[in-house]
Amino acid sequence: MSFQGWDSSPSTGLGSVLPDYAVELWHKHRISIILSTLFLLGSIRIYLYFTEQRQPPIALSKLYAPETKPPLSEKPKHSPTSNTESSSDSDNKKKSSNGPRRIKGDASKKTRANGTNAATPRRIQPLVFFSSLTANTEKITNDFAKSLGETLKGDAFLTPKVLDLAEVDYDEYFITPPKREDDAPVDLFYLFLLPSYNIDSINDSFLEHLQETHHDFRIDTSPLAPMLGYSVFGLGDREGWPTEEEGFCFQAKELDKWMAKLTGRKRAYPLGMGDWKREGKERLAEWQAGLVEVLGMVEKTGSLGEGVVGSGAPVESDDEEEAEYDDGEVVFDGGNPNSKTSGSLEDVEDLGRIMQLSRADGGEKQGRAPIAVDFTTEGKRVKRTPAAVVKEMVPKGSPTYNSLTKQGYSIVGSHSGVKICRWTKSALRGRGSCYKYSFYGINSHQCMETTPSLSCSNKCVFCWRHGTNPVGTNWRWVVDPPQLIFDGVRENHYKKIKMMRGVPGVRAERFAEAMHIRHCALSLVGEPIFYPHINEFLSMLHAERISSFLVCNAQHPEQLAALQHVTQLYVSIDASNRESLRKIDRPLHRDFWERFQRCLGILRERRFRQRTVFRLTLVKGFNIEDEVTGYADLAEKGLPCFIEIKGVTYCGTATSSNAGLTMANVPFYQEVCDFVTALDAELNRRGLGYGIAAEHAHSCCILLASERFRVDGKWHTIINYDKFFQLLEEKGPDGDFMPEDYMGPATPEWATWGNGGFDPRDQRVDRKGKPIEI
Ligand SMILES: Cc1cc2nc3c(=O)[nH]c(=O)nc-3n(C[C@H](O)[C@H](O)[C@H](O)COP(=O)(O)O)c2cc1C
Ligand code: SF4
Incomplete structure (x- = not known):
């Protein structure tokens, strides 16, 4: 066999042999090769699918690209619905996320839609804020909001809501406008009724809050800009602060300007101002009418209109920044x-x-x-x-002057008053004297009731001043000299007594006696020790042998400490604890309770030099219930010579009814008796040495006295006035003598506890003047 066909050359020989071999191999194994290859490719594909997290094959990435949504927990970097922040803002915000939160209000010019879908029906919520120290503005605000709600008819407006600045959380309303809980689309419209006070009040903390918010670097300068608008109405007193330069409505002005800054100048209607005793009602009505017009326009156009920044209108006010504030x-x-x-x-x-x-x-x-x-x-x-x-405290012709003279007061000088008490008239006619006759031997027809200061630092719910008198914590008026006051009150008292001459039933001998004043009750209204020359005034009374009963409201410890001898020194104790005192006396001093306590301390020190008296006025529902122990604590602290307990007399004024006082708050005599018995028992339980000495059922008054005034088992609450003046002349107004030194004879039997206390010389009559047989 010959190998010639294969051996042409080594290379060509191999080259001709290999394809034949491969073809033969292919034909022989092609099925298994194809299947193996397919299996291999399939395995690779499956492997890639699971190991590369479903990464699309690069060539098909476009077709597979999913919609890239951030995870739900992550905030979008830029929200297309947010119109208050640009993307650069948000980037900045992100960068500074380690710093404090910055609150943005956006003072940019926007219409009321504020970036939300204009098709969504928005409603307007008026919020009416007020503050009030002496209770008038609360009622005015409620009436105003009611009337505004009635005027703003239609679906666009929600019922105005009244908010007391003493109660709202400033952060909730004055850093950013609050959102409704149900997220309903509502535009807020802020209204303010703000009285001004030149003393510390809630207004100060509120205005400070606005100022701080404006200056807070974490907060946008106009964080309240998203609201619809605002307007302020100020209440003031032209009698004390006649002009704006002198302080009329100064805090309303301040509020108006801070709100302008915080809202990005969204003053919807100009600042209104009024004095409620004068033209206040008319001014408020005008302001309301203006607001209603603006709100009507907003309803129709969705804009605050020309002149208001943020309205989008062509003419906008821009002079706000001129009125910059100092730093306080x-x-x-x-x-x-x-x-x-x-x-x-x-x-x-x-x-x-x-x-x-x-x-x-x-x-x-x-x-x-x-x-x-x-x-x-x-x-x-x-x-x-x-x-x-x-200024004068009560200038002639002023509303206060007119109101007081209508009530029967004679105004003397510019801040003193005198009035004939009903017991003086009653005693002149022989129909009974007041409890001071039964307890201390004072002839009511020879008693002059007066005050050298019609002003006071409280607004007691039971006050007879009908809410008209000036109030204040500091003397800021012209000071009349004591001689002018003394001559004036005496003259006016006699004038009034003389007018009783022709009144049926006036007894001639009492009328003659009445033309000789023997006692002066410095307790009419107001605060007598407020008068800077009170000691000189007292000396004038004493020089004429007129005794002095001085009642103070336990709010002026310095003046109390500086007070010289008076015949009897009273401190009003209108409640037994801080909260109750705040409610009933409505004091202007923030530290009223501390002042009150200090006065008790002064009384305790003085108890061996002055005849000291606690006067309790019981008001049912306010200061009786559960307060016996508290009153006993106060008595233990002050250790007064006497404790007079009296049921409140209802005076039926607007002030009292505003405070929620009605006839139902006047306790029955029996209730006063029960209270006194309980207090007496508590004082004795503590071993303080008091007893119930006398009563005057006719005026719902009972006297507890210290055992110091019980001699040989008999109470001696009557005063020896001659002895008092004698001691005063001998030892001087600061002289060292004791209440016991001028203690008078025994309290008459008819006045002691259990005997009613009606003077047997007199005839009791009923309301119609008919004699009552006892
Ligand atoms: C203590 C005190 C201080 C006042 N200071 C001012 C004042 O500086 N300027 C002013 O215009 N009115 C002043 N007023 C008057 C009140 O603003 C005005 O009487 C207001 O109507 C009181 O409202 P209210 O009863 O709700 O507290 C003052 C009143 C008080 C009681
Ligand atoms: S202290 Fe006297 S005058 Fe002053 S508010 Fe009270 S009751 Fe009136």
Whole structure:
């Protein structure tokens, strides 16, 4: 056999052999090769599918690309619905995410839709904020909101909501506008009824909050811009602060400007101002009418209209920034009355200066401002209010003057008053004297009831002042000289007695006696120790042998400590604990309870030098229930010589009814008796040495006395007035003598506990004047 066909060359020979071999191999195994290859490829595909997390094959990436949604827990970097932040803002925000949260309000020009779908029906929610120290503004605000709600008819408006600034959380309403819980699309419209007070009040913390929010670097300067708009109405008193320069409605003005800043100038209607005793009602009605018009326009157009920034209207106000504020620093400017930055209050040390500046002759009506002295607020931050030219407290023809004269007061000088008490008239006619006759031997027909200060620092719910009198914590008025007051009150008292001459039943002998005043009750209304010359005034009374019963409201410890001898010194104890005292006396001093406590301390020290008395006025539902122990604590603290307990007399004024006082709050005599018996038992349980000495059922009054005034088993509550004046003459107004030194004879039997206390010389009559047989 020959190998020639294979051996042409080594290479070509192999080359011709290999394909044949491969072809033969292919033909022989092609099925298994194809199947193996397919299996291999399939395995690779499956492997890739599971190991590469479903990564699409690169060539098909476009077709597989899914919609890239962020995980639900992650915030979108940029929300197309957010119109308050640009993307760069959000980037910045992200970068500074380690810092404090920044609250943005966006003062950019937007319409009320505020970025939400304009088709969504939005509603307007008026929120009416108020503050009130002496209770008038609360009622005014409620009436206003009611009337506004009635005027704003239609689906666009929600019922106005009233909010007390003393109760709302500022962070909730004044950092960003609050959202409704149900997320309903609502535009907020803020309204404010704000009285001004030149003393510490809730207004201060509120205004400070606005100021701080504005200056807080974490918060946008106009965080309230998303709201629809705002407007402010200020309440003030033109009698004390006649002009804006002198402080009229100064806090409303301040609020208006802070709100302008915080809302990005969304003042929907100009600042209104009014004095409720004068033109306040009309001013408020005008302001309301203006607001209603604006709100009507907003309803129709969705815009605040021309002149208001944020309205989108062509003409917008832009002068707000001119009125920049200072930093709240206290500046004394020596009394430039027109200076906006002057402090209105000076230090107690300056008392001498105000005394010198007080009128010497009573003729010159208006002095240059002796700047008001804060007699009472020790260590307090001085308020930055405009200095006022010193005014008269109750100028002739003023609403207060007219109201008081209508009530039967004679106004003497500019701040004193005198009035004939109903017991004086009753005694003149022989129909009974007041409890002071039964307890202390005072002839009611020879008693003059007066006050050298019609102003007071409380607003007691039972006060007879009909809510009209000036109130204040510092004496900021012209000071009348004591001689002018003494002559004036005496003259006016006699004038009123003379007018009783022709009244049927007046007894001639009592009428003659009445023309000789023997007693002076400094308890009419107001706060007598508020008067800076009270000691001189007392000396004038005593020099004429007129005894002095002085009642103070336990709010002026300094003046109480400086008080010289009086025949009997009273402190009103209107409640046994802080909360109850706050409700019933409505004090203007924030530290009223501390002041009250200090007065009790002073009384305790004085108990061996003055005849000290606690006067409790019981008001059912306010200060009787469960308070016996509390009153006993106070008695233990002050250890007064006497405790007079009296049921409140209903005076039926607007003030009392505003405070929720009705006839139902007047306790029955039996209820007063029960209270006194319980108090007596508690005092004895503590071994304090008191007993029930006397009663005057006719005026619902009972007297507890210290055992110091029980001699040989008999109470001696009557005063020896002659002895008092004798001691005073001998030892002087600061002289060292004791209440026991002028203790009088035994309390008459008919006045002691259990005997009713009606003077047997007199005839009891019923309301119609008919005799009552006892
Ligand atoms: C303590 C005190 C201070 C006041 N200070 C000011 C004042 O600085 N400017 C002003 O215009 N009115 C002043 N007023 C008047 C009150 O703003 C005004 O009487 C208001 O109607 C009181 O409202 P209210 O009863 O709700 O507290 C003051 C009143 C009080 C009681
Ligand atoms: S202390 Fe006297 S005057 Fe002052 S509010 Fe009370 S009751 Fe009226």
